[in-house]
Amino acid sequence: MIIKSKLPWIKLIIIQGVIISCTINHFAITFQNSAEFLHNSIIETFNKKLVQENTSIDSIAPEIIGSSDMSYLVNTTGHNITWYISDKNPLNYSILHNYLYIETERNKTWSENQTVIFSVDNLLVGIHLFTIIVEDLSHNTFSDDVVVMVGEKANFPTFTTTNTEPADSNQNIQELFILGLILAVIILVSMVIVENRRNKKRIDLPFKLPPEDALELEFLDEQDFL
Numbered sequence: 001m002i003i004k005s006k007l008p009w010i011k012l013i014i015i016q017g018v019i020i021s022c023t024i025n026h027f028a029i030t031f032q033n034s035a036e037f038l039h040n041s042i043i044e045t046f047n048k049k050l051v052q053e054n055t056s057i058d059s060i061a062p063e064i065i066g067s068s069d070m071s072y073l074v075n076t077t078g079h080n081i082t083w084y085i086s087d088k089n090p091l092n093y094s095i096l097h098n099y100l101y102i103e104t105e106r107n108k109t110w111s112e113n114q115t116v117i118f119s120v121d122n123l124l125v126g127i128h129l130f131t132i133i134v135e136d137l138s139h140n141t142f143s144d145d146v147v148v149m150v151g152e153k154a155n156f157p158t159f160t161t162t163n164t165e166p167a168d169s170n171q172n173i174q175e176l177f178i179l180g181l182i183l184a185v186i187i188l189v190s191m192v193i194v195e196n197r198r199n200k201k202r203i204d205l206p207f208k209l210p211p212e213d214a215l216e217l218e219f220l221d222e223q224d225f226l
Contacts, residue, residue, distance in 0.1 A: 058138035062087035066132070071149035074125050081130055081146050083116040089137040090114075096131040110134075123150045 065084040072079050085093060090112055095105035105118070120130065128148045135141045 058089055058136065058140065060087075061140040061142040062090070062134040062136050064132065064134060064142055064144040066144040067146055069147040069149075070120075071151065074123075074150050074152045077121045079120050079148070081118045081120055081148075083118070083132050083144060084114075085110060085116060085132075085134050086113045087134070087136045087140075088112060091135045091137050091139075093132060093134045096133070098129050099131070120148050123148065125150050125152050 063086045067081045067083070070079065070081075090110050092107045093110055093116065094107055095102050095116075095118055110116070116132065118130070118132075120128070126149075128150065130146045130148060131143055133141055133143045
């Protein structure tokens, strides 16, 4: 501790009842003893800690890998949400249901790499939103949402996953080959039909018909046949 004397230009620093230094008019007089060594050790440790904290500022938020959205029939069990959370300086995490904190899951401590398994059984029919918020010692936060749909009929809408994996290249080649073969057959048939129409021969009659304008039709009466 620091004790100020009645004289304003004298200041004493005392640790565990031992005078460590005496400052008179800004001139310091230091007493070499074990208490001074203890004082210097404390100051040195404090300075190192301060420098370490200032040079290692954590600005990286925690990482979360969560379950996909899910759905299940009411009154069935065994439904859980799994979150894998990771951070070098973990502090706490909280779980919310429809934007409201679950008191038993609020500000819970966690380790550097931890798996959080949360049961979502016994929910009412409807759509439920569960959110986990993770915080580290530097107050960096990150969150993840999981939607849980609960239905009462076997044919209620469910979440489906779409296969985004690329198709097999061999299968694509086969499909393209078949398609090209079909198009080639269609083109070939069309060409044959057109060629046959062009080369179609006219049937020659055994006699020649006179021009239409030279034809004179003569109508006979019935008496001519009597």
